[in-house]
Amino acid sequence: MNVTIDQKGDSKVAIVKSSEILLGDVQSALDLMAVLRYDHECHKIIVHQSNVAEDFFDLKTRLAGDILQKFTNYGVQIALVGDFEAYNSKSLRDFIYECNQGRQVFFLKDEEAALQALHRSGGQ
Numbered sequence: 345m346n347v348t349i350d351q352k353g354d355s356k357v358a359i360v361k362s363s364e365i366l367l368g369d370v371q372s373a374l375d376l377m378a379v380l381r382y383d384h385e386c387h388k389i390i391v392h393q394s395n396v397a398e399d400f401f402d403l404k405t406r407l408a409g410d411i412l413q414k415f416t417n418y419g420v421q422i423a424l425v426g427d428f429e430a431y432n433s434k435s436l437r438d439f440i441y442e443c444n445q446g447r448q449v450f451f452l453k454d455e456e457a458a459l460q461a462l463h464r465s466g467g468q
Contacts, residue, residue, distance in 0.1 A: 349384055355463045358386040359455060366395040373411040377420050387419060388462040390455060393426025401428075403435050412449050421465055423450040423458035 345362040358380045360366060367373050380386045399405045415422050428440055428451050443449040447465040452458045 345379075347380065347384060349386060350459055350463075352463045355388065356384070356386045357388040357390060357459055357462045358384055359390045359459075360395070361392065362395050364395070365397050366391055367400060367411055368397040369407070370410050370414055373414050377415065377418055381418075381420070388421045388423075388465075390423045390425055390458045390462070393424060393428070396424060401431055401433075401436060403433065403439060408439070412443075416448055421448055421450075421462055423452055423462055425452055425455055425458050427453065 345360060345364070345366065348359045348361075350357045350359060360376070360380070365372070366376055376389070376391075380389055397407065400407045400411065403409070412422070428436075431437070440451040443451055450458060450461045452461060
């Protein structure tokens with residue numbers, strides 16, 4: 345796992361790149377948050393779609409809700425970067441739309457958009 349920190353003022357965003365699945369279950373999400381919080385003092389994270397288990401995008405599995413609830417509970421903001429248009433699920437499209445209206449979770453096409461969203465969303 346390779347972590348790059350992008351900082352603007354007091355806002356720090358960890359850009360995480362890996363050849364492995366980083367968000368495969370709730371425990372892997374907790375582990376990722378712990379590493380970034382304690383090793384990098386970072387509460388904002390960018391993860392690429394390729395590093396997320398495919399089950400995450402099937403809302404019936406409840407994996408997305410369970411993982412994203414942990415991020416919310418621990419006050420960690422996350423942006424998932426990728427091409428989410430490939431999914432045909434109306435419920436997933438609605439879920440992504442609702443997330444993008446908030447300040448905690450974002451689903452965006454590229455890192456630059458993710459950095460902008462996370463830096464302007466407040467917090468550390």
